[in-house]
Amino acid sequence: MDKVTDAYYAQRHWEEFRDKIVKKQLTYGAVVHDYFKLVDEMNRTKEDLRQWRTN
Known part of the structure; x- marks a missing residue:
């Protein structure tokens, strides 16, 4: 779940x-x-998510 959270924060x-x-500003x-x-x-983050999804 940390990878998804990281992706959310990167998007924010x-x-x-x-x-x-x-x-x-x-x-x-x-x-x-x-x-x-x-x-x-x-x-x-995208690379981490790809790796997380394939595991």
Whole structure:
């Protein structure tokens, strides 16, 4: 169940990030940094979920 929880939190972080961009609360540098950090988190979570489903 932890993998599903991790996936939920990764999705929530992405949605919060997207909302901050829309509301223009982040500078360009922060956007780039946060974007790559979140993409990495989401990719790791997706891979973990794939492995969890196949086990």
